[in-house]
Structures are given as C-alpha cells and as structure tokens.
Amino acid sequence: MGVEVRVEGLTKSFGSQLIWGDVSLTLPAGEICVMLGPSGTGKSVFLKTLIGLLKPDRGHVFIEGTDIATCSERELYEVRRMFGVLFQDGAMFGSMDLYDNVAFPLREHTKKSESDIRSIVMEKMEMVGLVGAERKLPAEISGGMRKRAGLARALVLDPQILLVDEPDSGLDPVRTSFLNQVMIDLNEAFSPTFLIVTHDVNTARKVPDNIGMLYHRHLAMFGPREMLLSSEEPVIRQFLNAQMVGPIGMSEEKDADELAAEAGQELPALPPIPIQQLPSSGMLRPTQRPPGEWCREHGVTPPPGSFESSTVGAS
Numbered sequence: 001m002g003v004e005v006r007v008e009g010l011t012k013s014f015g016s017q018l019i020w021g022d023v024s025l026t027l028p029a030g031e032i033c034v035m036l037g038p039s040g041t042g043k044s045v046f047l048k049t050l051i052g053l054l055k056p057d058r059g060h061v062f063i064e065g066t067d068i069a070t071c072s073e074r075e076l077y078e079v080r081r082m083f084g085v086l087f088q089d090g091a092m093f094g095s096m097d098l099y100d101n102v103a104f105p106l107r108e109h110t111k112k113s114e115s116d117i118r119s120i121v122m123e124k125m126e127m128v129g130l131v132g133a134e135r136k137l138p139a140e141i142s143g144g145m146r147k148r149a150g151l152a153r154a155l156v157l158d159p160q161i162l163l164v165d166e167p168d169s170g171l172d173p174v175r176t177s178f179l180n181q182v183m184i185d186l187n188e189a190f191s192p193t194f195l196i197v198t199h200d201v202n203t204a205r206k207v208p209d210n211i212g213m214l215y216h217r218h219l220a221m222f223g224p225r226e227m228l229l230s231s232e233e234p235v236i237r238q239f240l241n242a243q244m245v246g247p248i249g250m251s252e253e254k255d256a257d258e259l260a261a262e263a264g265q266e267l268p269a270l271p272p273i274p275i276q277q278l279p280s281s282g283m284l285r286p287t288q289r290p291p292g293e294w295c296r297e298h299g300v301t302p303p304p305g306s307f308e309s310s311t312v313g314a315s
C-alpha cells in the first residue's frame with residue numbers, strides 16, 4: 001500500500017532564478033496524481049526534490065514522519081527505498097540487456113539469490129508485457145518498450161511511491177494509452193502512490209485521481225480531477241483544454257499587449273469531463289471515486305455531456 005507524501009511551503013531556486021515558491025500539497029496514499037505545467041516550470045525539479053536528489057531552499061517533504069528536506073543522508077537512503085522512479089528516457093544502462101537492467105536494483109540493494117532475483121524480474125517483466133525481450137539491449141527496442149522496461153525496473157523493490165517523469169514523451173498516442181493502462185493496473189493491484197509528470201492533456205484528463213499545475217513559479221492549483229476539469233480559473237482552463245486564448249503564451253506568460261488583444265474574445269465552452277480510465281478488470285480502483293461524485297458533493301454542475309460513456313475518449 002502506498003504512503004502519503006506531504007509537501008509544505010517548498011521553495012526551490014538555482015542561484016537567483018526562483019523555480020517555484022511556497023508549494024504545498026498532499027499526494028494521498030495510494031492515489032494517482034498528475035503534475036502539469038508549461039515547459040520549464042520546474043516539474044522535473046519538483047520530482048527530484050521529492051526524492052531528495054535536489055535540496056529545496058525552504059519547506060518540507062514529509063514521508064511517514066521523515067522530512068526529506070532536512071533529514072540525514074542515512075535517513076534519506078532509507079526513505080529512498082520506498083520510491084520507484086521512471087525517468088524520462090527510461091535511464092537504462094546501454095551495455096546491459098533488459099534482464100540485467102531490471103535486476104540491477106535488486107543486485108545493488110538486496111542480498112537476494114539469483115534464483116529469487118530471476119522470479120522477481122520475470123514477474124515485473126510480465127506485468128509490463130515484456131516477457132521474451134529480456135535479452136534485448138535498450139538500443140534494440142522501441143521507445144515504448146524502453147519505458148516499460150524502466151517501469152519494470154522501478155517496480156522491483158516494491159515501491160510505495162512511484163514517480164514517473166513524462167511517460168508519454170516520444171510515444172505515439174496509442175503507446176501512451178497502453179502505458180497509462182499498465183500504470184492504472186499496477187495501482188489497482190498494489191496501490192502505490194503515483195505522481196506522474198506529463199504534458200499530455202489526454203492523460204491528465206482521464207488517468208489521475210488528482211491534478212496539480214505548476215505555473216509562473218507557483219502551484220496554480222492542486223486537487224481532485226473533477227475540480228480542475230470543471231474549473232473556470234483561466235490558467236487551468238486554458239492548459240487542460242489546450243487552448244491558445246488565455247494567460248499562457250509561447251514564452252510562458254503573455255504580455256499586456258497580447259492580453260489586451262484578446263480582451264472580449266469569447267472563451268470556448270468547457271468540454272465534457274470524460275469518465276476516468278478504469279483498470280483492465282473494469283472495476284473501480286481502491287482509491288477511485290465514482291464518476292461525478294466530487295461534483296455532486298461540492299454542488300458543481302459539470303459541463304454538459306460529462307460522464308457519459310460517449311465522452312470516454314473526449315479530451
């Protein structure tokens with residue numbers, strides 16, 4: 001079962017460049033969260049700070065009572081064992097075949113026998129649909145397979161928190177959907193807490209329980225999927241609907257002239273909220289809420305057509 005990650009007042013700069021300031025949010029135990037944001041807003045920096053690879057200037061990251069931001073190297077080493085990380089390019093060792101790549105954390109961090117390692121590696125390879133490709137080198141397989149191999153490797157130490165950096169980068173929409181389905185099924189089976197960083201609006205609209213958005217050096221919003229998909233907040237609305245009209249410009253923020261030119265332009269209506277993607281079992285995951293529940297509980301009228309099966313693919 002996954003654990004909660006509580007972030008309080010987190011601030012990170014490089015020299016005089018503030019990346020983001022005063023970020024507070026809670027990744028609920030066992031839930032799937034997505035972090036969005038225009039390029040360069042510090043999503044990867046956020047992931048690296050959560051796992052202690054980067055030190056924040058201020059603030060805290062609490063995981064089961066340990067503050068990653070201030071703990072000792074020894075405590076950090078222990079807490080890191082709870083994490084599985086899938087980096088953007090899969091971060092495979094080019095000279096090792098997939099089997100050895102996936103076995104690597106087990107050989108590094110445990111004293112397991114080679115036969116135990118074999119059964120764990122093969123179990124994870126099966127979960128991600130890579131049985132038969134064990135002896136391939138990373139350069140011999142497609143980008144989608146490399147991502148799945150990276151995911152298998154992130155799983156071998158049975159992580160309670162999975163951080164996934166842009167699973168869709170370099171993948172076509174069909175392979176992205178397959179990879180999303182693998183992550184949803186893993187969450188159903190083991191309930192690790194997921195944080196997925198992505199640009200892919202389609203993934204953000206259909207996969208997570210919660211969505212966050214970094215913009216203009218702060219966390220613009222974080223909350224349940226239905227809250228953000230029904231939000232009229234201009235930045236959230238523009239990004240989640242991939243529109244050009246709104247405060248976000250090519251170089252992050254539009255200037256006064258660009259915004260003045262847009263004044264009076266009618267914003268397109270909010271599209272329907274799609275049904276959240278189910279695991280392959282067709283049942284709700286343990287932390288998944290029925291369609292429309294958040295809207296009903298909060299008296300929010302969702303856009304027309306929301307939660308109808310015909311909107312499953314809407315993005």
Ligand SMILES: Nc1ncnc2c1ncn2[C@@H]1O[C@H](COP(=O)(O)OP(=O)(O)OP(=O)(O)O)[C@@H](O)[C@H]1O
Pocket residue numbers: 014019037038039040041042043044045046
């Ligand atoms: N180690 C570092 N030293 C100095 N600056 C850094 C470092 N790592 C990242 N940055 C800067 O932090 C900013 C945010 O980078 P980051 O890669 O987190 O953005 P991102 O939102 O993940 O972008 P993208 O969506 O394009 O991947 C960038 O301006 C980057 O140059």
